[in-house]
Amino acid sequence: MHFNDRPTWLVSLDSSSEIIFALYARDALNVTSPTAGSVPPLEPAVPVSDIPASPEVEHQWDEWWTSITGLRLAPGGNALIPVEPPAALEDEIRRLRPAYSQWAMDLRAAETRSGQPHTREIIPLREVTDEVKRELGQDNLDFTLAIQEIPVEGRYWHRMTTDTVMASSTLLRSEEAFTKLKTLIRELAAQG
Amino acid sequence: MRKIRAVMAVLGVSAAIGGLAVAPAIASPSVDGASTTSTASAEPEHTGMVKRITKGMTVVRFDREVAEANGYEIVTRPDGTQASVKKGELTTQGQSTLFGDCGSSFVELYKGGSGGAADFRTGFITYQVAIGFRWWVIVRDNNGTSNQNDAGNPFSRSWDSGWKRLWLYPGGNAWATVIPDDSWALQSNGAICVSAGPGTVEWID
Numbered sequence A: 001m002h003f004n005d006r007p008t009w010l011v012s013l014d015s016s017s018e019i020i021f022a023l024y025a026r027d028a029l030n031v032t033s034p035t036a037g038s039v040p041p042l043e044p045a046v047p048v049s050d051i052p053a054s055p056e057v058e059h060q061w062d063e064w065w066t067s068i069t070g071l072r073l074a075p076g077g078n079a080l081i082p083v084e085p086p087a088a089l090e091d092e093i094r095r096l097r098p099a100y101s102q103w104a105m106d107l108r109a110a111e112t113r114s115g116q117p118h119t120r121e122i123i124p125l126r127e128v129t130d131e132v133k134r135e136l137g138q139d140n141l142d143f144t145l146a147i148q149e150i151p152v153e154g155r156y157w158h159r160m161t162t163d164t165v166m167a168s169s170t171l172l173r174s175e176e177a178f179t180k181l182k183t184l185i186r187e188l189a190a191q192g
Numbered sequence B: 001m002r003k004i005r006a007v008m009a010v011l012g013v014s015a016a017i018g019g020l021a022v023a024p025a026i027a028s029p030s031v032d033g034a035s036t037t038s039t040a041s042a043e044p045e046h047t048g049m050v051k052r053i054t055k056g057m058t059v060v061r062f063d064r065e066v067a068e069a070n071g072y073e074i075v076t077r078p079d080g081t082q083a084s085v086k087k088g089e090l091t092t093q094g095q096s097t098l099f100g101d102c103g104s105s106f107v108e109l110y111k112g113g114s115g116g117a118a119d120f121r122t123g124f125i126t127y128q129v130a131i132g133f134r135w136w137v138i139v140r141d142n143n144g145t146s147n148q149n150d151a152g153n154p155f156s157r158s159w160d161s162g163w164k165r166l167w168l169y170p171g172g173n174a175w176a177t178v179i180p181d182d183s184w185a186l187q188s189n190g191a192i193c194v195s196a197g198p199g200t201v202e203w204i205d
Helices: A017-029 A055-069 A087-114 A125-136 A176-191 B064-069
Strands: A010-015 A144-150 A157-161 A164-168 B072-076 B082-086 B095-100 B103-111 B117-135 B137-141 B144-147 B150-152 B156-160 B164-167 B172-178 B184-187 B192-194 B199-204
Touching: A017 A055, A017 A087, A017 A144, A055 A087, A087 B103, A125 A176, A144 A176, A164 A176, B095 B199, B103 B172, B103 B199, B117 B137, B117 B172, B117 B192, B117 B199
Parallel strands: A010 A144, A144 A164
Antiparallel strands: A010 B095, A157 A164, B072 B082, B095 B103, B103 B117, B117 B150, B117 B156, B117 B164, B117 B184, B137 B144, B137 B172, B172 B199, B184 B192
């Protein structure tokens, strides 16, 4: 929400099923490549295969992950058809989709049952932007930032591009979010 | 960086929004563990020695200009290595929230089982009390479009539609988009706070 009489900042907070499903497949297929291992496991945990993924599966997963996380973020009103996983993983993906759908629905149901507010109600963007405005001596800020929220273990924060970060729900809902966001937003606003 | 462009239109509360332009950041110069320079213009080393290369070809560096000229861009993986990927757009699925200087607006669309069932919710949070609002959402599937509209006088800093069960065309994608031109909250001081137009897509079984 913004006033329409002046330039302003814009932050998106999204949860991409493509990203979360890729992480689900990683955990379920026991993909342990350095790229895969750089992001914590999903929470709640996914049933993991006892057999380590083959080098070919790991390579395909790495390529898939890179293509997803390297993509530009679509403006909200122009959401496109999701990216297809690599053909080489087609059989595995088809096998995992029903289980993933159930996992995702269970996660949403658990969040609803918990009665806890959504991350968008907690994330301290107003407080951060107010403080950055004070520090920069500006009445208004002009920047864009995209946040991808993922349900992984612990306080995970990864800056994907200049103005895109991937962060765990746990971090975004913690006090640490203020410091992380303030550092990033101050930098973006100063450039703006 | 693209910016929000405000225009006056229907009811004097229309806004058009630019996209979120995301520029790739080359945070680390290493590629698959190789030691390289991070600048695309760096010259290769010439040692004056002839060396027979007996191993397979290995990518040691990406030329960003060449990549961009051919529709690719260089991205940094979470582990710090780099890769060249085809330019595209990452789709927002499930839920999307957009924040601005007077609040946030959101839309959620999730598959609700089989037979075309979907769960939908939308709403806003404003920093000042909203004394009136109007909300337009377009839902689109392979069968066409429909609207989920609302209006009222919440006298509150937030409003949401509550969860609604929708029945959409099964076996395809469905989109839900808040219409920025027509979705707004009127604040008690007379200011009008306009949605930036979040949107999402979900596969419906």
